[in-house]
Amino acid sequence: MTNPTTPIVEFKNVTYSTDGLHILKEITGSFPEGKITTLVGPSGAGKTTLFRLCNGLISPDTGDILIKGKPIQTYEPIRLRRNVGLALQSATMIKGTVLENLALPLALQGMQIEQQDAEELLDDVGLDKSFLHRHAKDLSGGQRQKLSIARTLVNKPKILLLDEITSSLDRVSQHDIEELISKINEKYGTTIVWITHNLEQARSIGHYTWVMMGGEVIESGESSMLDNPQDERVLEFIKGELA
Numbered sequence: 001m002t003n004p005t006t007p008i009v010e011f012k013n014v015t016y017s018t019d020g021l022h023i024l025k026e027i028t029g030s031f032p033e034g035k036i037t038t039l040v041g042p043s044g045a046g047k048t049t050l051f052r053l054c055n056g057l058i059s060p061d062t063g064d065i066l067i068k069g070k071p072i073q074t075y076e077p078i079r080l081r082r083n084v085g086l087a088l089q090s091a092t093m094i095k096g097t098v099l100e101n102l103a104l105p106l107a108l109q110g111m112q113i114e115q116q117d118a119e120e121l122l123d124d125v126g127l128d129k130s131f132l133h134r135h136a137k138d139l140s141g142g143q144r145q146k147l148s149i150a151r152t153l154v155n156k157p158k159i160l161l162l163d164e165i166t167s168s169l170d171r172v173s174q175h176d177i178e179e180l181i182s183k184i185n186e187k188y189g190t191t192i193v194w195i196t197h198n199l200e201q202a203r204s205i206g207h208y209t210w211v212m213m214g215g216e217v218i219e220s221g222e223s224s225m226l227d228n229p230q231d232e233r234v235l236e237f238i239k240g241e242l243a
């Protein structure tokens with residue numbers, strides 16, 4: 001059993017700026033291993049920027065990021081991206097079949113995907129194996145999002161970062177994806193960090209929640225904290241979202 005409080009990603013006084021703008025200010029905190037942490041906050045709070053730091057797309061100006069206790073810069077970029085998967089709202093696909101899209105992470109490493117593994121991955125995300133030879137462009141939004149998640153699972157990441165993956169989906173598809181992510185978390189023990197604008201989702205799916213504003217984490221804790229936040233700004237934000 002994993003100790004529920006073992007951090008898998010740690011931020012220590014992390015700052016990031018670009019074009020003279022202070023985008024992240026002294027971020028300190030951690031994402032617990034094997035848990036689901038949800039990230040909420042107004043547009044421009046710095047949530048996506050935090051993800052880009054976690055998979056090495058950008059580096060902090062100051063401070064340290066540790067992954068499994070080791071400084072992020074000590075990981076080879078390929079190894080880091082294998083361990084830290086990222087799924088985006090856009091669920092961008094290459095031209096071609098579902099199989100070709102699933103195979104992409106391995107193809108980029110000069111490897112091929114086994115038919116059986118591809119079928120198993122589709123099964124994991126609730127898509128029938130008959131989808132394998134369909135064109136990715138013909139999938140519905142929800143199906144494309146499932147394929148995008150399956151594709152990030154190819155590398156069996158320890159950490160899965162999800163950036164607003166259900167924002168453009170209807171309620172039924174949203175619910176499907178929520179169940180799927182909880183299942184992946186339970187089945188593989190994958191640490192999930194999920195950025196969402198849906199506070200109900202953040203509360204129900206998350207074990208832990210961070211509220212970010214203006215490049216800072218202004219409140220964090222168990223997701224039930226959203227029912228009774230201590231910080232006045234969080235209260236205002238929640239009221240605004242629910243209005």
Ligand SMILES: Nc1ncnc2c1ncn2[C@@H]1O[C@H](COP(=O)(O)OP(=O)(O)OP(=O)(O)O)[C@@H](O)[C@H]1O
Nearest residue numbers: 018019021023041042043044045046047048049050
């Ligand atoms: N490459 C960049 N160059 C200049 N400014 C940037 C860059 N990337 C992000 N920013 C700015 O940093 C701030 C935080 O952006 P970020 O995308 O992290 O916010 P967010 O919390 O994900 O917002 P949203 O909820 O709208 O997705 C914004 O003000 C944004 O305009």
Ligand SMILES: [Mg+2]
Nearest residue numbers: 047048049163
């Ligand atoms: Mg964002």
